[in-house]
């Protein structure tokens with residue numbers, strides 16, 4: 001039997017469910033990755049770190065497959081047509097891939113399945129991205145969980161080593177179809193993309209994932225204490241690897257699970273908790289694909305968000321990190337310069353956009369989708385709707401983050417702010433959170449000129465807060 005392994009967001013040979021089954025059921029296995037024009041052509045920025053991350057990870061994957069005697073077809077085309085065309089050309093009986101739960105991906109897979117079916121070729125999809133998927137974890141009444149804590153408790157009750165057993169795909173590579181000559185590899189430039197600063201920020205591919213993971217395992221026990229402070233190396237920085245599957249969820253979750261079982265590590269349990277949040281949002285988007293564009297709680301779509309030129313100006317200031325709120329500005333500049341934003345800051349900036357500027361969460365969601373290296377529709381949508389209070393298990397609408405106290409609490413010494421807003425570096429640890437509250441003398445001594453070297457606050461937080469409570473009145477009656 002001849003098969004075709006279609007790599008998507010699982011760019012690794014180790015512990016890969018579809019690859020394992022593909023190798024098991026094929027005497028000759030071909031492999032492919034499609035640089036999908038449908039996705040790439042819609043990207044507004046041609047210097048896109050994600051495309052470069054994928055490209056680099058594919059280069060490593062190709063090398064690994066070649067070292068085992070196989071190769072990777074790299075196709076720059078529309079996946080819906082390219083996969084059936086390649087499958088026919090290679091005369092395969094079956095195509096293997098790992099499941100994707102995003103609405104557009106599910107639609108693409110349905111189309112591919114139909115086209116393949118017309119040629120008598122099967123499409124086999126496997127669970128690989130998540131610990132539990134779809135309807136594997138339901139309420140006692142058989143419903144979908146929409147509150148995290150009971151979902152997590154049900155997951156933990158069900159979870160054992162069996163669910164985390166790796167698929168030894170990397171030990172079966174002998175069935176790869178042989179390619180005496182290397183298959184072509186389109187360059188980034190050939191696809192209309194440019195190099196970015198990605199490689200100075202992180203290491204892509206399976207080797208990058210392993211190095212990042214090893215580094216984190218040395219710090220995992222302290223995760224719970226350190227995870228909320230953006231200036232501290234407390235989190236794993238693995239999200240981009242989880243996104244593109246250069247690290248397997250089973251590898252990640254089992255390390256945390258075993259550490260908790262063996263040593264009762266609270267840090268490991270805290271981290272496992274975050275991986276379960278990831279699963280939680282996948283199952284939400286699977287069951288509620290409408291939430292990708294609409295409020296999860298429909299009454300929240302009645303909110304009148306700010307619009308028009310003034311709102312657009314405010315939005316621009318937020319995007320660029322020029323709001324006059326140092327913690328928000330530092331966070332947005334981190335995102336723009338690196339493609340990463342710390343989780344605490346994602347909560348702060350999302351809350352600021354929706355509840356201080358009164359701007360529709362969908363604007364912020366789109367901006368994050370364009371700029372985050374780890375952009376994932378389910379987690380991003382979940383995070384934004386959480387901040388806007390319209391999502392499942394979201395912040396109550398009347399809980400409005402105070403950007404100044406968030407800053408004092410989580411960046412007390414202003415280290416993070418100083419890194420991304422160097423123009424404020426000379427303000428002391430108290431002043432740096434709110435330069436507009438400094439006296440003219442204090443500002444002068446620190447070389448800060450409000451409105452010139454650093455913007456004045458675009459809104460007054462207490463007033464914005466009152467306006468938001470009024471704006472959310474429409475849902476109050478129904479909440």
Ligand code: FAD
Nearest residue numbers: 235236237238239274278343346374375376379380383384
């Ligand atoms: P760690 O703290 O080390 O967590 C480990 C892993 O758990 C992460 O890599 C990620 O895969 C998962 N995870 C952690 N927190 C969450 C969460 N709240 N929801 C879902 N998964 C989580 N995460 C994304 O992966 N992609 C996104 O597009 C995304 N957008 C977000 C938007 C907003 C407004 C908010 C509030 C959160 C968003 N998150 C998103 C969740 C979270 O901020 C990132 O996963 C985390 O900051 C990544 O850093 P890390 O890998 O060091 O995380």
